[in-house]
């Protein structure tokens with residue numbers, strides 16, 4: 001069983017099912033992830049197709065800039081869905097939108113499989129004093145959906161180890177409810193947060209492994 005699916009099964013246990021793995025997983029993803037040969041081929045092709053992406057997201061999906069998200073360790077279903085959102089305009093970004101539109105569906109799929117199977121590198125919080133408050137807030141406000149360890153699932157982003165600058169930016173977009181990234185669930189969560197809460201959460205989340 002791959003890393004992702006072990007995490008998935010673990011999450012379902014912790015949460016008493018309901019999340020991620022209990023949902024119907026994209027059947028093609030499930031098929032590829034359960035066949036070592038198909039998985040190896042998808043990863044190989046995905047890495048090749050992602051050569052340009054590495055400029056920003058890093059060779060192994062560990063981003064090279066604070067405002068750009070890590071892709072490593074995300075559920076492949078989540079990655080594939082976000083790629084589809086960029087392609088059809090539900091999510092918009094000046095870098096990503098054009099890049100994704102120019103890409104074949106097969107490459108999009110393989111890239112999602114490749115990044116999902118990479119490991120997130122440990123990182124330090126920029127303001128360690130805020131970590132304790134962030135942990136408490138995470139447990140109250142985020143754990144129920146993103147999971148105890150922040151691994152997310154098919155429809156919910158992995159947060160563990162995510163870049164602080166990107167997290168702050170994403171939460172700001174949800175708060176504003178702007179068309180570039182609209183999600184009713186995350187918007188209602190984000191609107192309950194103060195600026196200081198977001199800073200604390202970002203400092204804790206980057207320490208989660």
Ligand code: HEC
Pocket residue numbers: 050052053054055056057067068069070071079082083091092093095096099100103111157169181
């Ligand atoms: C010029 C820099 C740049 C390049 C090159 C780039 N990205 Fe991105 N990517 C970004 C930024 C910035 C975001 C965050 C956009 C936002 O805030 O919505 C992003 C977001 C994403 C996301 C959403 C992640 C999440 O956590 O929701 C995916 C998936 C993604 N990129 C895949 C790719 C793929 C695949 C490629 C190669 C075809 C690529 N990116 C190339 C800058 C880049």
Ligand code: HEC
Pocket residue numbers: 069137138141142143144145146155156157158159167170171181182183185186189193201
């Ligand atoms: C009710 C369920 C729910 C709760 C509670 C929740 N989230 Fe989310 N979160 C989601 C879903 C669903 C998505 C994917 C939304 C999308 O596709 O844009 C998401 C996405 C995100 C993203 C985007 C990540 C990325 O890679 O782009 C961030 C950041 C985030 N959540 C942070 C938080 C934080 C911090 C908390 C606690 C304060 C929280 N969430 C609580 C469901 C939830």
